[in-house]
Amino acid sequence: MLSNTAYVILGLLQKCPLSGYDIKSHVDISTSFFFSASYGQIYPELKRLEKKGLVEGTELATGRRTRTEYAITAAGQAAFDDWLAQPSAGIELRDEGLLKFFFGGGLDRDALLDKLAKLRAARAADLARVHEVGEDLPEIADELQREVLDYGIGLYEYVIGWCDQMTKRLAARPETDFPVDPNPCAKGD
Amino acid sequence: MLSNTAYVILGLLQKCPLSGYDIKSHVDISTSFFFSASYGQIYPELKRLEKKGLVEGTELATGRRTRTEYAITAAGQAAFDDWLAQPSAGIELRDEGLLKFFFGGGLDRDALLDKLAKLRAARAADLARVHEVGEDLPEIADELQREVLDYGIGLYEYVIGWCDQMTKRLAARPETDFPVDPNPCAKGD
DNA sequence: GGCATCATGTAACATGTTACATGATTTT
DNA sequence: AAAATCATGTAACATGTTACATGATGCC
Secondary structure, three states, X not given: XXXXXXXXXXXXXXXXXXXXXXXXXXXXXXXOOOOOOOHHHHHHHHHHHHHOOOEEEEEEEEOOEEEEEEEEOHHHHHHHHHHHHOOOOOOEXXXXXXXXXXXXXHOOHHHHHHHHHHHHXXXXXXXXXXXXXXXXXXXXXXXXHHHHHHHHHHHHHHHHHHHHHHHHHHHOOOOOOOOOOOOOOOOOO | OOOHHHHHHHHHHOOOOEOHHHHHHHHHHHXXXXXXXXXXXXXXXXXXXXXXXXXEEEEEEEOOEEEEXXXXXXXXXXXXXXXXXXXXXXXXXXXXXXXXXXXXXXXXHHHHHHHHHHHHHHHHHHHHHHHHHHHHOHHHOOHHHHHHHHHHHHHHHHHHHHHHHHHHHHHOOOOOOOOOOOOOOOOOO
């Protein structure tokens, strides 16, 4: 019944109470490579969860500033445990860079090499970010979470390796030798 | 200005005119692992693109049934080429199975092993689908598209390998030996 | 004083899924 | 004759992003 965002929130609150702001920070650093969320989702979702009795907010005043910390309730924990036991949906991947490469048949070799270089650089930046998370923030990760982080590292390394391989293959061929399908609209034989 | 869905449509139409139904089939088999689209997006988007003069629809009558084939226009090709030259957005990944694993700290070893087995099976099914596309439909793929398919194959193989590794590691340990963070809410040291 | 960060939220917009409705044609 | 596939579409809903608004606190 709840959105995935709701379950991520509940999942994070299992460890300790957090504010909406905290949740966003945690999502950005620890789950961002396989799940992201924006303030526009988090704050309204916290209100909804509170209305349903799955979390409980406490207003804390630090001087004049208010900070609302949400804690998971027993009902919330039960809802989370139930979700955890359900089968998972498939993965969803959206990769605009790969899409452009996929449709890049009309580009010349140099343009393709340029695309590959940018793709590689973007993934290398992603990889660096995951590494940073793993090194600078050991406290956020329990053992499983660290394994998931390693999954992310391996994933990006694979993608970067693919980019390098493709670059080599493309660079090795003569500049204008590019295949154009002679009869793209033929149906079958 | 256009949505990614619009560009995917234009990209597919570069080769030859297609109906909305055809476009959905093509997306399902050739780009589904890094970009998907539903009828609910495709049909309205075709109408919008036609209104903008980027595609042109022709009604064909096969007996009593009508089929509208859309062809890309010069303006459409220009818009597509322009998009191709722009820098790409980052990748977006959503993986519910991984999310559950990430938050699975409270589960016992057997439950985790079960999650892993299901995760692996799902990815193996995905991999099989990509293989099928590559073998059964050689005509859809130009050279670059085949490379992208290989990227997908490698990606799923990596994920499956990770599942196997995790499974071995988990299976090797005594059943109840699981770390519970003694003081999860501590800030810093 | 100025900048970064902490902190909370909303409204408009964009995107995308699902279920439903309808019916023809082709294959088994 | 039944089942699969071809074919088109919409409406309701769910999800998610972006830009904006507001202001406190802590650090250099």
